[in-house]
Amino acid sequence: MKKAKTYKLITEITGIILSALLLFPFFLVVINSAKKSADIVISPIALPSDLGQVLENMKNVINNQNFSYWKSFGSSLLITCTALLLLTLFSSMAAWVLVRNRTKWSNVIFMMFVAAMVIPFQVVMLPLLSTFRSFSSFTGISMLSSYKGIIFAYLGFGGSMSVFILHGFIKGIPYELEEAALIDGCSPEGTFFRIIFPLLKPIHMTVIILNGIWIWNDYLLPSLMLGLNGRIKTLPVAVSSFVGSYVKQWDLILTAALLAMIPIVILFVIAQKQIIQGMVEGAIK
Amino acid sequence: MKGVKKLNINVKRTLSILEITVGFILICFALYLDVSGSEHSMRGTILTAGALLVILGVYCIPTRKHRAIVNVLFLFPLVFAFAVTVLVPFALGIFYSFTNWTGIRFTEFVGLDNYIRMFRSRDYVYSFVITFIFTVFNMFLVNLAAFSLALLCTSNVRGKNFYRAAFFLPNLIGGIVLGYVWQFIFNKVFTSIFAGSASMLTDPNLALLAILMVSTWQYAGYIMMIYVTGLQSVPKDILEASGVDGANRWITLFKIKMPMMANTFTVCIFLTLVNSFKQFDLNLAITNGAPSRILGLKPVSSTEFMALNIYKTAIAKNEYALGQTKAVVFFVILAIVSLTQVYISKKKEVEM
Numbered sequence: 333m334k335k336a337k338t339y340k341l342i343t344e345i346t347g348i349i350l351s352a353l354l355l356f357p358f359f360l361v362v363i364n365s366a367k368k369s370a371d372i373v374i375s376p377i378a379l380p381s382d383l384g385q386v387l388e389n390m391k392n393v394i395n396n397q398n399f400s401y402w403k404s405f406g407s408s409l410l411i412t413c414t415a416l417l418l419l420t421l422f423s424s425m426a427a428w429v430l431v432r433n434r435t436k437w438s439n440v441i442f443m444m445f446v447a448a449m450v451i452p453f454q455v456v457m458l459p460l461l462s463t464f465r466s467f468s469s470f471t472g473i474s475m476l477s478s479y480k481g482i483i484f485a486y487l488g489f490g491g492s493m494s495v496f497i498l499h500g501f502i503k504g505i506p507y508e509l510e511e512a513a514l515i516d517g518c519s520p521e522g523t524f525f526r527i528i529f530p531l532l533k534p535i536h537m538t539v540i541i542l543n544g545i546w547i548w549n550d551y552l553l554p555s556l557m558l559g560l561n562g563r564i565k566t567l568p569v570a571v572s573s574f575v576g577s578y579v580k581q582w583d584l585i586l587t588a589a590l591l592a593m594i595p596i597v598i599l600f601v602i603a604q605k606q607i608i609q610g611m612v613e614g615a616i617k
Numbered sequence: 618m619k620g621v622k623k624l625n626i627n628v629k630r631t632l633s634i635l636e637i638t639v640g641f642i643l644i645c646f647a648l649y650l651d652v653s654g655s656e657h658s659m660r661g662t663i664l665t666a667g668a669l670l671v672i673l674g675v676y677c678i679p680t681r682k683h684r685a686i687v688n689v690l691f692l693f694p695l696v697f698a699f700a701v702t703v704l705v706p707f708a709l710g711i712f713y714s715f716t717n718w719t720g721i722r723f724t725e726f727v728g729l730d731n732y733i734r735m736f737r738s739r740d741y742v743y744s745f746v747i748t749f750i751f752t753v754f755n756m757f758l759v760n761l762a763a764f765s766l767a768l769l770c771t772s773n774v775r776g777k778n779f780y781r782a783a784f785f786l787p788n789l790i791g792g793i794v795l796g797y798v799w800q801f802i803f804n805k806v807f808t809s810i811f812a813g814s815a816s817m818l819t820d821p822n823l824a825l826l827a828i829l830m831v832s833t834w835q836y837a838g839y840i841m842m843i844y845v846t847g848l849q850s851v852p853k854d855i856l857e858a859s860g861v862d863g864a865n866r867w868i869t870l871f872k873i874k875m876p877m878m879a880n881t882f883t884v885c886i887f888l889t890l891v892n893s894f895k896q897f898d899l900n901l902a903i904t905n906g907a908p909s910r911i912l913g914l915k916p917v918s919s920t921e922f923m924a925l926n927i928y929k930t931a932i933a934k935n936e937y938a939l940g941q942t943k944a945v946v947f948f949v950i951l952a953i954v955s956l957t958q959v960y961i962s963k964k965k966e967v968e969m
Contacts, residue, residue, distance in 0.1 A: 339866075340773065340774070343769060343772050343774045344774055344775060346769065347769055347774050347776070347780055350766070350769070350780075350784075351779070351780055351783045351784070354783060354784060354787070354834065354838075355783055355786075357787075357795075357798055357799065357802060357834075358786075360798075360801075360802060360806060361798055364801075372805065375809060376801075376805045376806045376809050377806060377809065377810065418694075422694040422695040422698075423695055425691035425692070425694070425695070426691060426692050426694075426695040426696065428691065429688045429691045429692050430692075433688050441692070441696065444699075444704070445699070448699070448703050448704070448707075450948075450951060450952050450955045451703060451707055451948060452895055452924075452944075452947060452948055452951055454895075454924055454927050454928070454944045454947055454948075455707060455710050455941075455944040455945060455947060455948040456702070456703055456706040456707050456710055457706075457944075458706075458710065458713075458720065458931050458937055458940060458941050458944070459705075459706035459707075459709040459710040459713060459941070460702060460706040461720070462709075462720060462721065463701070463705060463706055463709065465721075467701075470651050471647070471651055471660065471661055471664055472650075472651070472656075472657070472658065472659075472660040472661035472664075473661035473664065473665065474661075484698055484701070484702065485698075485702050487694075487695065487698040487699075487702070488698040488699045488700075488701060488702025488703050489702060489703065491695045491698060491699045492699065492703070495695065519683070519687075520683070520684050520687045520688075521687050521691075524691070545789060548791070549789075549790070549791030549792070549793075550791075551791060551792070551793045551897075551898055551901075552897060552898075552928070556932075567791075568791045568793045568794060571793060571794050571797065572793055572797075572902075575797055582801050582805060585797060585801070586798065586801060589794050589797055589798050592790075592791075592794045593790050593794060596789050596790060597786070597789075597790075600782070600786065600789055604782050607789070608781065608782075608785055608842055611788075611839065611842070612842045612843055612846055615839075615843055615884065615888060616843065616846070616884060
């Protein structure tokens with residue numbers, strides 16, 4: 333009995349120490365965002381003397397030309413939300429057709445989506461840029477450094493995994509449900525939007541979380557398509573551009589990092605369970 | 618009543634045919650503007666409007682094949698985006714790796730020249746080796762850390778949910794932002810705690826260790842959650858039976874839990890393998906390849922992994938064909954790894 337008790341004590345202490353250690357970097361970001369540059373030089377681990385400094389730093393960073401927090405935050409939000417909305421809609425539509433329409437062609441298309449999950453971004457990024465560039469100059473629809481271009485790109489890159497996940501889920505929905513609606517005179521598209529689409533809600537959660545975290549944090553694609561100092565910046569690009577122009581100004585850089593972290597931390601606190609579940613489910617599939 | 622319906626269908630048909638025709642004319646007009654080299658700013662809008670009209674017309678046309686039309690229209694948006702952003706660039710990319718492509722145009726085929734040049738260049742071979750070293754260590758460290766954390770989070774410790782969330786958090790924040798934060802920690806905080814010591818990022822070996830640390834810190838929480846799911850899926854009655862038979866904690870862990878979650882181990886190992894191999898964000902933000910290491914009298918970037926090497930070759934050095942060739946090799950390696958994973962899990966399924 334005594335042994336079990338010591339064992340429990342040891343795990344409790346390990347837990348506390350470990351979580352303190354692992355969260356320490358976040359703590360450092362917070363305390364150093366509330367310091368002046370000179371105070372960081374003196375000691376980066378001392379507690380800040382004046383918490384009001386954090387507002388001062390934030391004001392400097394938010395209005396900075398390279399960072400322009402609200403604008404980049406808005407761009408990130410717009411890109412992520414639109415891409416997720418379209419991705420969920422279009423990949424559900426595609427997956428539904430691929431499941432219910434068992435022909436050679438649908439098999440080929442599905443296999444292509446599955447195989448494409450192996451393709452790393454690096455191997456397509458350079459030709460993608462040149463394809464988009466020539467497409468823009470030919471048709472006059474600007475694809476680089478525009479919202480529609482980057483949203484379109486996320487649709488293509490997120491599509492294969494989303495279809496794969498949704499395909500597996502839709503297979504489990506009995507066809508009798510649709511048959512009944514079709515016999516009652518419902519059109520095929522009506523069947524999809526009225527009957528199948530609402531049933532997909534739990535799996536949409538997974539698709540949205542997996543793609544959302546990735547799109548929100550993605551750096552390489554927006555940095556290439558939008559440019560580091562372009563008109564539109566996502567948050568990671570803005571942070572990087574800010575760091576590039578304020579080398580070693582750690583008080584401001586850490587404040588920028590803090591500002592970039594806040595939205596996702598808030599989201600995590602609100603929807604912790606769904607986020608963890610969504611990301612784990614996505615990995616296992 | 619029947620007459621009205623028939624009339625309706627006729628009106629519908631005429632309307633949709635009209636829509637298709639107008640849309641088609643608009644598309645042709647826009648394409649004519651493109652080909653003739655006109656810089657008219659409306660030509661993109663005209664093209665889009667034309668395409669939408671054709672789609673609407675095809676959708677509305679009353680026919681027995683409505684189901685087939687719906688199928689095609691439902692597939693179209695995603696397949697189109699997928700083809701333009703993944704398939705076409707992928708095919709082009711492999712093709713370009715055999716040419717002297719400059720990112721804009723190519724003038725001649727060079728055969729395997731790019732491949733030969735690539736394997737002869739010192740920085741690439743080094744980056745190849747260092748990526749493998751990083752991948753192996755990172756895979757080992759992440760899984761070790763993740764499994765230990767998972768054991769902690771499934772024990773009867775208080776505040777389990779808090780720990781899970783705390784360990785998971787770093788994974789949600791982008792590698793770029795975290796990379797800069799850690800650069801600060803290595804350069805300012807550690808040098809201040811261990812007063813007088815030089816920053817880890819100035820020594821080639823320690824810089825690699827630094828990236829390993831951050832990468833494990835960021836990724837372990839995610840893999841941990843997969844292990845937690847695996848640990849929880851071990852049936853309770855088996856654990857009870859082993860308890861009755863007198864198995865202690867460790868025997869239960871090594872002889873029962875771990876063999877029962879072999880599948881979870883496969884998933885986690887391959888996931889970390891692929892993700893370590895693709896590491897880019899942290900690499901860029903923490904060291905950006907620095908510091909240099911002297912190798913045979915010439916300096917190479919000591920912590921430049923393959924993904925960063927590809928990026929720098931193409932974007933910074935403007936050698937698009939060479940960068941693309943490196944990317945193709947990068948893809949081939951990843952494809953082999955993924956096929957191995959599929960093979961192993963298929964084999965396991967058969968055994969079960």
